[in-house]
Amino acid sequence: MAKPEKVAAVTEIADSFRGASAAVLTEYRGLTVSQLTELRRSLGEGTQYAVVKNTLTKIAAGQVGINGLDDLLVGPTAVAFVTGDPVEAAKGLRDFARANPALVVKGGVVEGRPVSADDIRKLADLESREVLLAKLAGALNGSLAKAVGLFAAPLSQTARLAEALRAKREAEASAVPEPAADASPAEAGA
Template sequence: MAKADKAAAIAELTEEFQSSNGAVLTEYRGLTVAQLKELRTNLGENARFAVVKNTLTKIAASDAGLDEEFRNLLQGPSAIAFVKGDVVEAAKGLRDFAKANPLLVIKGGYIDGKPMDAAEVTQLADLESREVLLAKLAGAMKGSMANAAALFNALPTQAAQLAEALRAKREEAGETAEAPAVQADADAAEAADADTADAPAE
């Protein structure tokens, strides 16, 4: 491969690593062209499955900032699933294909900035897909929104009840304050009358 072609290949792989949500490294030794085509079809738009050259891929992985743990997995015939969509769906696709075609060996990966070994990629495949999680979230939000709507509808009634209670309390407090004042006025008038009666006549 010419030097310019190598540089272009490395740049393309580096861009794939940097723009992907994840990269799952596999060994495909013994798989036929037809089987690889089937795998690519099964992965659909979630991932691009590419056969790579280890030497160039190690350089690209280094340029993309992937750690040595991932680069050390690049041994033997290597192919990488560059995941652009749901990483769980891609992991499921690879796991299910590997079960039916044991010649495909999942070696590890790099998902959302975190290195993963083969077992962790398989565990990832056991999770619920993004669509399922979004559906559950939508259901939860729908229930929460219904509760919120009921709460908002109840607020005017509760506010009116609170305002009425405060008004009644203020009136009660006003009456209580007024009663001692009236009594004080009565006591003062009575005292004045008594003074007048006790005063000596001129």
């Protein structure tokens, strides 16, 4: 590859790293072109799967501040640059690797931090972002309802106490005999 082509390739890989929420490095040795095409299709629109040169990928990763990939960039390497949900991409790679053992997940980068192949497997075992957000919203909704009940209880108790105190004072006020009026002058003369 001529130097200008290498510079362009490094720039393209660096841009892919910058735009991705995750990047999964794989070894594709033994996969046919049709299997690679099937893999790209199965990963969906939010993931770009590209065969890369290890040296150029090391340079590109260094340019964007990603370190720790040297051990992963050995042998034939392809990278799945994920701009969508990393969980869905990890699941897609896991499922494809189960059906095609020639695909080996080496590790990757999630949110700019290098991760191992085990971390990618754990990521694949998570539920999707939408499901996790729905569960969180449900938990928060239940917790908020309980909190409202806890905060409303003292207020309603205070209101009932104030009403009871007002009723008691009214009852006491009506039970107190009115002071006797001074005798009228007509009664005094009698």
